[in-house]
Amino acid sequence: MNALKFYKENIEKSKAEIDKINKQSLAIGWSRLVIFVLLIFSIYKFYSMDNPTLMVSFGAFFIILFLVVVGFHNKFLQKKKKQEIMIQINEQGLRRLNGEFKNEEDKGEEYIDEKHPYTYDLDIFGDNSLFQLINTTVTKAGREALAKILSRNTISTAEEINKKQKAIDELGKKVKWRQKLILNGKLNINNTDEEVNELEYLKEWSKSEGKTVGYRKIIAYIFIAITFIAIVMSFIGTLKGSYILLLLMVNFIVIRSLTKDSRDVLHMFSLIKPTVKAYSEILALIEDENVDSEYLKEIKNKIKNVDNNISCKKEMKKLSSILDWVGDSNGNAYYLIINLFIFSDVFLVSNLESWKKKNGKYLDSWLEAMGEFDALSSVANLPFDFDEWNYPEVVSEKVVLGEEIGHPILGERAVRNTYRLEESTKVTLITGSNMSGKSTFLRTIGLNLVLSYLGAPVSAKNFKCGLFDLYTCMRTKDNLQESISSFYAEILRIKLLIEGAKEGKRIFFLLDEIFKGTNSEDRHTGAKVLINQLMDAGAIGLVSTHDLELCDLELRDNRIKNQNFREYYEDNKIKFDYKLREGRSKTQNAIHLMKLAGIDFKENN
Template sequence: MAVAVIITSLAVFIITALVHSKTLNEVRKKQCYIKVNKKSQDRLDGGWKKFEDTGSEYLNTDHPFADDLDIFGKNSLFQLINSTTTSFGRKKLSDMLLMNKLPQKEEINVRQSIVKELASKVDFRQNMEIEGSFDNKGKGDPSEFIEWAKGKNEKLTRPYMKIISILCPLVLIASIIIYFTTYAISKVIPFAMILLNIVVLRLGKNDMAEALNTIYEIKYNIVKYFKIIRIIDNETFVSSETNNLKNRLNKNNIKASDAMNELSDICTKISDRSNMIYFLINILLLWDYHLIYRLELWRRKYGSHIEEWFDTIGDFEAFSSISNIGCDHEEYSYPHIEQSLTISAENIAHPLIGERAVSNSFSLERSKSIILITGSNMSGKSTFLRTIGINMVLSYLGSPVYAKKFNTPILHIYTCMRIGDNLEENVSSFYAEILRVKILMNAVKNNEKVFFLLDELFKGTNSMDRHTGAEILLNQLSKKPCLGLLSTHDLELCDLEETNSRVSNYHFKEHYDNNEIKFDYKLRRGKSTTRNAVYLMRMAGIDI
């Protein structure tokens, strides 16, 4: 009777514990679902600027455009769109944004097709993010696991190891049965076999430690990769481009999801080894050897595919992040990639400013390849330059852009905008500008097709040298296969339009209402005829 009570109580306890664990997981997953949806809402109403992951470690002032166009860091494009949960996805997204290798038109078209389809698959993208965030202990570094998967341990698959792992348990079990049923043998024999099995387990301790460390890494760091693979594998895609990406998980009759299910089963069995029941079973059956043997066979069969599978996850996460833009903003349009050296935009605006952004239209072509933009302080010159630059970056990512229409060729982007003194390297802002311009000119001399954005160039020197330097630079650039914009307060530089047919003047203006300065941020043809520096000085308390 007492035994029955104990067994019943134990069964009730186990069932209750399992139900509690399942319920707790469901609650936590729902909380994660709410968090992911809250994040999506924050992207729409401006709350994204509080997202913790800004990608600041990718900031590099030497990059041709990333710092000036707010690609990384606080209030950046990365901060807005990033929904990756794995280290592969995060690295893939950052590489695409840095654009160290300029994509070709065919690649951009493929990206657009994938982004368009993923933008419509909200549940799929959210499920990936939820599974990747659930029980998240960080982005998870799979590098050690990948290296382990590529290797092998010859000792674990030698024939004698297999014989020992089968023969010793059989002899032990047989001796126990014979002893307790017939008493035909001495109890020393089963005890001796138990000691022998313990010795065998001790002899394989180092090999098992390597495998077990890998299992713990799987359990705590990269289990999310397995879950995301299952989500991708279970999803149906329409476009051939997205299916081609998915098919990287199923090649040569090897299915990634099946491999991960098999590995998860092994992991589950090994992770139970800390309990007393496992300890007894291990001595009886040399269970560690059987599981580690399975693990060794698994990595020999699938190990060479792991990196490509994880890389595919990274691609899906990166494209999912980019597709957040298309999903959130139906008013955006997909750009047309031009073959000719022509840029045109209708109602283009800055995606990081959101609904407050003022749109403008403009065009550049080989015969009119440079736009000079003048205007008073705070009138919108620098923002307009960044508007064009960041929308070009979005174009190359395969993303829709914040414009009614946008046509752009594939050009290397170079900027010189946010320049300051570098005290650590003893570099003045003027010399820093010179270095940036040198990079631009080297690219042009190497026959790169270039798009440049220059903001208040050579402001670190006197007005005469600034004017002369800018004029010479623009004349040189106008002879090359490049397009670009330059903002300036130097109104005399606008005379260049009369001597160089490839230069056009545009401006922003301000007006005053009840003695308050107002801006409409609209781009207009011609050079500026207004200025506001004196007004701003008076606002600062300077009597003029």
């Protein structure tokens, strides 16, 4: 299925449906006006005729008819909202295809960690990041799960990655189902920081100690009975109406007393009611969907409880239905009045406690499964959108081999290269002039490794890699608050790399212009010693450098290989082809760039 065609066709379908709904909605709007006018006219007409029976009858009829039409109107508005969200979903798909995803508001900026082994250097989060390209999560659980797998908080085995590949490939083909998941989330969830607290509140509540509510229900039944007996007595004239008001005041005090330890719970649920509804519908989608891949089946098992035959779908729907009665317990006048007569708060607390007693121990697992499906569905955008990408082969050997590898974030602008690091070769030294593509190529390799470990396809014709702990040192800067210079910041990152190597980790490193903050002699010596130390510890990787003398290492050590990028000139203008070549760089452009900046190199200077 062609992604571009799919997104465009769906946008056109939704727009046509919205036009249809607008016409129907306009007709309903006029119907509401006509019914309202008839209501006023009938009341006036029969009142002037002094016929209260017909006045009340016709008045009731038109009010009921008006409410029915309002209900229909609201359904049409809900349908319109769904189509508007579908347009947003498909337009986001087009932005991914067109390379305009960097305009997405959610950049995952709170996950930026300059001390992480690779995420900061490889633009995993933040502006123009891999997170922006992939993320379509609609739940906080899904967003957190996506951030964790992008950061590799847990290291998967080659077998697990293979299972994830099959799962992501399967979800990639279920594009309509994935869009339903997004739709259900966007209809109800406000993706703000507040939802993080809502998710945590829900988890904490499910694990909290249960409250004894049996005696409270008995007290509530007694006062409800007293209240209705008093109302009947008032109607037949044996009790003054003022006593009813006094009784309702007593009811208010009793309700507050019986629910004093649950006020925060009721308030919290009045706020997160839409979120719970969305969770309920998403989990129902997951439970109802048939999946073939082993990994997806394992996740689905988290929402099943074979022992007690509990259906996550039914129980979450039940929780959502309970919450439908919560209302705005802090400000809704209708709710407060109803509460005084039927003690709804007491029964809500009772129902919530019963639900928690039965399902609380499973809720965490259900939400975890929902988050994993949400995250994997986001990753599954890649095989659907970029059908020219291919799944990598993850092996036990220490190799990185790729044919026509491209930078995933650059899209069609990426220049593709073939790269091989295998057998006895441990380190590739990449030289080249300024702006020739060295740093971009390092990120190209790094990002495709990250995608490989996600179980996602990579931007390459073929890609084969070993399982590594990825370490980078590419983008260091001063930290004035901690009195750290950029050079010292670089030293700290190198220290982490060396410590990882000493611990016996299978390390793949990407080092860009190392030790650039010191003099040329120290830089050359330090780089040479570091490279040898890393190779001796079993680490492999790429090092970009302007230090051409470092290329002499290839002559003395067959574990090191030189490759380069270069520039060329047309009409005295510098140009780059960004193609990786064998050997050391034989070109330089610093003087040319300085001249372009206006620096005048004269003989007497």
